[in-house]
Amino acid sequence: MSHEIQELLKKHGYQRAGRHSAVKTCLWLKRSINNKGQCYKSQFYGITSHRCIQMTPTLQCNQRCLHCWRAIDATIPKTPWDPPEVIVDETLRAQQRLTSGYGGSDQANKKLWEESKNPLHVAISLAGEPTLYPYLSELINIFHKKGMTTFVVSNGTHPEVIREINPTQLYLSLTAPDRETYQQTCKPEREEMWEDLLKSLKILSGKKGRTTIRITLIEGLNDTKPEEYAKLIKLAKPDYIEIKSYMHLGFSRKRLERNKMPTHTKINKFAQKIIEHTEYKWADENEPSRVVLLSKDGKTDKL
Numbered sequence: 001m002s003h004e005i006q007e008l009l010k011k012h013g014y015q016r017a018g019r020h021s022a023v024k025t026c027l028w029l030k031r032s033i034n035n036k037g038q039c040y041k042s043q044f045y046g047i048t049s050h051r052c053i054q055m056t057p058t059l060q061c062n063q064r065c066l067h068c069w070r071a072i073d074a075t076i077p078k079t080p081w082d083p084p085e086v087i088v089d090e091t092l093r094a095q096q097r098l099t100s101g102y103g104g105s106d107q108a109n110k111k112l113w114e115e116s117k118n119p120l121h122v123a124i125s126l127a128g129e130p131t132l133y134p135y136l137s138e139l140i141n142i143f144h145k146k147g148m149t150t151f152v153v154s155n156g157t158h159p160e161v162i163r164e165i166n167p168t169q170l171y172l173s174l175t176a177p178d179r180e181t182y183q184q185t186c187k188p189e190r191e192e193m194w195e196d197l198l199k200s201l202k203i204l205s206g207k208k209g210r211t212t213i214r215i216t217l218i219e220g221l222n223d224t225k226p227e228e229y230a231k232l233i234k235l236a237k238p239d240y241i242e243i244k245s246y247m248h249l250g251f252s253r254k255r256l257e258r259n260k261m262p263t264h265t266k267i268n269k270f271a272q273k274i275i276e277h278t279e280y281k282w283a284d285e286n287e288p289s290r291v292v293l294l295s296k297d298g299k300t301d302k303l
Contacts (some may be wrong), residue, residue: 016090021082022210023061025239029052033112035112044242055122056124067174085142088137118146124152131157132151136152136164168303172211172213177222184221184222211239214244218246225241240295241274245263
């Protein structure tokens with residue numbers, strides 16, 4: 001990486017984990033240690049926020065989504081791929097460095113801070129597209145052998161990888177009801193990526209692990225045609241559907257105005273429309289994160 005990109009990563013709180021991977025603590029990790037709440041994944045799925053690592057095996061991405069908060073808009077140069085064992089070891093070390101100072105706060109719960117040194121969960125969703133890393137399946141398996149759960153968030157543009165990997169919970173981002181909206185919202189680098197996403201949605205329907213479709217809505221852009229979203233949901237048959245507002249954070253603020261965040265009320269109304277067009281039921285909601293959870297039986301299943 002160039003010195004400029006390394007400095008940008010450092011400025012935005014990233015820690016390198018090898019040549020192309022990175023770790024960044026979520027704001028909810030710090031809040032959890034300070035007894036100020038847990039993230040919605042804790043509420044929905046039982047994830048312990050202060051024991052969760054947020055990482056990516058590659059900062060490269062094949063989309064330039066308008067709503068992405070990632071710190072890197074510049075092109076990330078390709079480097080030789082690190083082995084998954086190296087990434088796991090470097091990720092754990094980076095997390096230790098990032099959390100080492102949290103215990104010095106007067107507000108910190110020292111017991112929770114000590115627990116944070118032994119993470120239980122890995123959210124492979126920080127930045128970039130994880131399925132671009134060729135050894136993602138092996139990486140997931142190594143984390144599992146260490147007794148950790150894995151959450152992978154993908155844009156679904158590499159269906160062959162979606163078929164191969166088996167994380168604890170697999171998310172596919174569905175940010176458009178049709179090809180035209182997808183092109184406007186995600187700015188994919190290849191024309192056929194919409195078809196690749198459709199293939200991944202179909203593959204999702206046959207996965208054995210827990211599956212989730214995440215719909216991130218942007219006011220006035222992709223918050224229409226719930227009946228078309230419903231058709232894609234029926235194709236994927238996920239265990240859960242998260243309907244979430246775009247959040248005006250990070251570098252997305254250079255592309256979108258603050259008023260592009262739908263209110264939680266609008267998210268609820270859109271969720272009700274999805275319910276009307278599918279057999280899914282309302283399961284839970286988190287107003288601070290502006291997210292509604294739907295499931296097949298209206299229940300959540302904590303880890």
